[in-house]
Amino acid sequence: MALRTLTAKSAAALDAELMSTGAFSLDQLMELAGLSAAQCLHTLSPPTKTPRILVACGPGNNGGDGLVAARHLYHFGYKPSVYFPKQTKHELYARLRKQLEQLKVPFVTDFTAAAKEADYILDAIFGFSFSGEVREPFPSVIATLASMKVPVLAVDAPSSWNIETGPPSDGPGKEYMPTALISLTAPKPLVKWFRGRHFVGGRFVGREVAEKFGFDVPAYRGGEQVVEVSLDDVKL
Template identity: 40%
Template sequence: MVHIISKKTVSFIGQKLAAQIDEQLFTKYGFKVEQLMELAGLAAAQAIAAHYPKSNVAVLCGPGNNGGDGFVCARHLQQFGFTPSIVYPKESRNELMKSLVVQCETSSIPITATLPTNLQAFPLIVDALFGFSFHPPTREPFTEMLKTVRASGIHVFSIDVPSGWDVELGAPSGNDDDVIHPHSVISLTLPKLCMKNWTGPHFLGGRFVPKSLVDEHELLMPQYPGFEQIVKLED
């Protein structure tokens, strides 16, 4: 069971502030990407395990930190009894991303560059392609992949910002066949402005922001119960 809080009790933040908080966490506050990515990926996996039955799950990972969250999420999903496969279209040269690949490979989580041909064997897709630093439009090889996912009708769980969305404005109006239409979303740290009018299942994770950073930006942080790492946002 995930504790429910009102979305009115938390700040929705813009792209610039999200980037600034991220930057401060890694400089002034001394956090390592590995640490916060582990907590983010764990929170995402917990939200999925709370909301969906155990199944095959295709985890689409981009080359940046959002993709890293996806790799970590896949690892934890396997621990929770899911059967993850990773789709990793554009390999990063980043050393941490290379380690995440090794972790998943040695954990017998398949990694492919393209969508599985038997996509319908996956009742759930995790979208970890682009995060809060994305600027539309999407480019190849992602555009084609997003179109296939959209056409498949398979439920998608997005990590932070649904891929293809403007971080502040949300899904593009007009042609949106290369954009994720998520079934559910987990926001990390705080929801981004694009989530303001979202009415589907909405989780929130990232219980690691120090109080002085919260105070500096006058953020409304979620009230997590006990030692939980995720909450669910409702009206």
């Protein structure tokens, strides 16, 4: 089955509809996205192989997905740590952080040092709504992601990539190519430039809604929340 991509504009409109007529809350959508990201990492590399996971979280919803993923990774048997330098005062994020603190999941302040100790990194810094300039402290973080040999799973987009036009022409993200990418709900146009393993996750949208917004629901198996999709099977 060939999958159609979902543009940034359509993705934003889909989220708006899901939280209005779809009756989903932001908490629910974040929980489903974070669970999918955690299950994707487990598919890539189980905790017996790569127990130490560094989760890099940005200040927006993508960062919230990362916080949720860190909690699930803990319960899956990993030893996650979280880099979350730009913390919003939004009550939802405060609760997500509190849940991790209760599990004794450490929050780190030196990304480069923590990355050197990690077996895998989850990039949940910027998602489909990112545009414009990468601001501190994230340029050095993305440069580290681009230069290190530690494998990386990007959540919905490699951070600093434009959702429509892919990697930036210059700056820290120019050479950034994660090991794997999980597209939430549907692939975005940036997959045209991606060269790693590609997954789709977020198993909660019906086919009627998918058709309305012009994307396809992949064939999930059993109780799985993610499915690996060949880049050759994505309609660009």
